[in-house]
Structures are given as C-alpha cells and as structure tokens.
Amino acid sequence: MQVRALLVEAGRELAAAGVPDALLEARVLAEYALGLNRVQLITEAARDVAQEAIVRMRAAVARRASGEPLAHITGQREFYGRPFRVTPHTLVPRPETELLVEESLQRLPRGGCFADWGTGSGCVGITLAAERPDCRGLLLDYSAEALSVARENACALDVATRLRLIRGDMLRPCLGGNRFDVICSNPPYIAPQEVLDVMPEVRRHEPAQALFSEDNGLRHIRALIAGAGPALKPGGWLLLEHGAGQGAAVREALAQGNFAAITTQHDLAGQERCSLGQKICLVTYQIN
Template identity: 45%
Template sequence: MTDAVSATGADLVARATRALAAAGVPDPARDARRLLAHALGLAPGRVTLALPDPVAPGRQAAFDALVAARGRRVPVSHLVGERLFWGRAFAVGPAVLDPRPETETLVAAALARPFRTVLDLGTGSGCILLTLLAERPAAEGTGTDIDPAALEVAAGNAVRLGVEARARFSRGDWGGAVPAGARFDLVVSNPPYIAADEMAGLAPEVRNHEPRHALTDEGDGLSVYRHIAGQAGSLLSPGGRVLVEIGPDQGAAVAAIFETAGLSDIGVLPDFDGRDRVVTAFLA
C-alpha cells in the first residue's frame, strides 16, 4: 500500500483509476486526473506536471473523498463545481442539468441568424441564454425556470460571464413566467424530452444526480413541445424563430407538433454525430 505521506500524484491517480474502474465509471483515468487537479487547486491542463511530486496529506484526503464520491457516480462536474460549454466555464450542481456538447448544436443554429431579444424556456444553468448573450453583445434576454434554485445558478453564471446587465430571470412554468405582451426575436429551449419509461436506462450520473423534472415530462417526452408550440404565437415577434433541442428519435414528431401549431419553415438539424438534435421553426 502506498504510504499516505509520500504518495505522489501519479501514485494517487493510479490507485484512483483502479477504484473508479471497479465502480464501473467510464474513462476512470481521465476522471482521476481531473479530480486530482481539483484537489490540488490546479488547472486541469497542468496536472500532468504535478504527477511526479509528493502530495500533502490534506490534499490526499480531499482527493480520496472526491474519488469516493465519483465511485458513487456523482458527476465530476458536481464535484468540481463547473462544466465547460461553448468554451466557457459554467457553475453547475444538483439543481440544474449539466451543459452537454450536443446542446451546442442549438447555440450554433441560433447564432446563424441575427436577433436582439431572446427567451430561454427552462433555462437551468443558463448555458444557452448566457452563451447567446455573450456571443451577441447587443442582445438581451430572459430565462424562465420553475425552480428557484436553478434560477440562482443561472443568475450566478450571468455574473460569471459578465452579461448580468442584459439577462433577466423569471420564475414560472415555461412561457407563463413571461410578462403579458412581451415578444422575442428568438425563443430557445432544451426541455425535458426523455419519456418516463426511458428513465431507468439512463446512466446513474444522470438518473440519480440531475433534476428529474428537467429530464422527463413523466409522459411520452413530447408534452413540453406541445406546450411551447401552443405558446409560440404569443411569445415570438413576427418572423421570429423558435429552436428546441430534441431526443434523436423525436425529429418527425416535434416537427409535426410545430406544423399543427401553425409555425412555418420547419427544419430538423443534426448534431455533430449526425443525430437529429434541434427543431427550428418560424412565426409567419
């Protein structure tokens, strides 16, 4: 057994990698290095330089606690407190969904056309809204969420990104949190689209540690799209766009919902892996 006082960073990473692998954690070596960087207070890209050095007992204890939590499938982002999205670090935690790379498909599509006002329904961490505001310095926007804890995270991220003067947050159920008469050039959302009977198949990191109400509608995974489609006419300015993230098998169904609601120029966009990921539509 490696002595606790003399263990190097490499010793700790090797030991943690074995423990995480035994717990079924995907890519255990990557996670071990990331957690060591956090325990040492280093930028992730610099942890390799510290691997040959002995680690102080207090830092070892902090690292061991992080590894134990990761072995229980607590997400790395929750343990280190942040997740990268569109090149920026967002604070995250149990109150919000982790920003995911596939959601960048929605951001890219939103940025492909000009807008001055944007509404993010179910904003969570604020990653979509705040990225759009950071990328478009003349724009302003509103994020809604039913969970006050999520809104607190989003507001903190607005400050972190320096866009708080152009971001507003409102508690409520989807468009019902928007003041009457407010209209937007762009409405975006990553709603709960996982069907209730699919929840058991999710990874433990998602199923057990992310907010259930942000993952599933407890039905067929399509109910919020019906809700958004029904509200689009009262939320969008004439010619405005709505963009929603979808599950990879939901493109045709969501497009049909938007068509029935009277939206036009409906399209289904793929993510970087070629899977359907975003439905886009316009208000005529």
C-alpha cells in the first residue's frame, strides 16, 4: 500500500468516527506512525509502506477513532511553537492557554521570578522560562507523575537549570512571602455537575483532578487567590485562566482578596478566559 492510499484510508475512518479535521489528524498520525515529515508525506506519496508501518498506522487510527486524544497517541502537543510531551497524567495543552502566557510575559519584569501553580506538563511555566532567559521560576503540581513529565519537558527545552519543581497542594498553597513577581495558573475550574458538558475524549482520558473543582468550579481559584497575596511581591501579579462564564465571579474573588487593577482578557474566540489582579503596594509615610 502506498502512503497516499494509507492516508486516504485513515482520513475516511476518522471521518466516519466523527473526528473533527479528519484529514489533518490522519496526516499527524502518519508522521508519527510512518516516521515521515509533512513535506515527505507529499513528495513521497507514491512510496510503498512497509507492512509493520501499515500495522502501526492502522493501530494509531483505531485508537483515535475510539476517542483517545491525538496527543496521547503521538505523545506530544505543540504549545507556543514548542513540542511538549504529554501523558494521561497531564492535561493536553490547549491554544487558549497561550493567552495566560502572553499576559504573564507582559507583566514579568527583567530578572523576575514567577510561579506556575498546577503546572501539569509544564507548558506554561516552561514557556515563560524559554521566552525569558533572564527569569527564574517555580513549577508546582500535586501529581508526582505530572511533575515527572514537566521535568522531562524542562530538560528537553533546556530551561531546567532556571526552574524548581516541587510537589504541593493547590488548595493549600504556601510559597513564602514576597517572593514572586508573577503567579499564574490554569487551575481546575469545571464544576462537577457540568461533567456531561465536557467532551467525552477529555473526561475519559484526561486527569479529573486537573479538570474539576467544587463550589461551582471556583474552589481552587479562591484558594489560589488567598495563597497568592502573601507570596507575591508588592506590585506583583496573579493571573488565572478560567471558564468562559466565570469572569465576573473571578473578578469579585480578586477584589475580595484585596487585588487591584483587576481585569479580564478574552481569547481568540471572544470568550472571557484569563482574569488578573495586582497586589496592592502599601505606602507608609513617616511624620517627623
């Protein structure tokens, strides 16, 4: 069987299974299973495929057609232009989370220090370190398996020497006082009662502890707001990704946490996606 025919077969099977962008995903699986890059898939379309590669390709297509995430099959997902290893112990990085990175980069001073709470694959914190070689950071996650993945990604992208990875509970964050210029997080924010609204491949294959939060999806966000105040330097920033309908509640929680300059940024789909606030600088005056 030729490369072209195998791609057509894969695209049809994925489309029949209801996979969005079936042809695009067929090409990604072909790159993974056949060991060809995007150019070779075109220039070598008439090439015969070895039987073991056909078996490998069809197995990958069957996994995707059954609903397994593409990133779990290939073992990686691109984020902010870099490849990140992912496993079932981490969330699959999503394009909308790049907004959290962009907003954090704008507020991270030269030589600054940041923390990424609930780092998962490390895509946010590692990207900050890669984009800003002058800065150092701390990556925190409750999952030892996720931290192992994040450590691999940090080493692969050559930023490990500027990052410290620790295991910790997002609901009881304790990172010391006045240490960070920026704290950012993509925390669990889906309410448990909304589980059936989540895409089946996400709720079946991605870690529930990284998706769901009690108190209408706000328990982790409120804990982070409470813990960020003492950990931030005066004038430092807290940035939180959240659900499209949670902007008003997150802004209210930031205000109750004595943050200033509170605002919400929208993603490319026009949805409220990232809310942020600044730790108030207290100015004291000495009267002679």
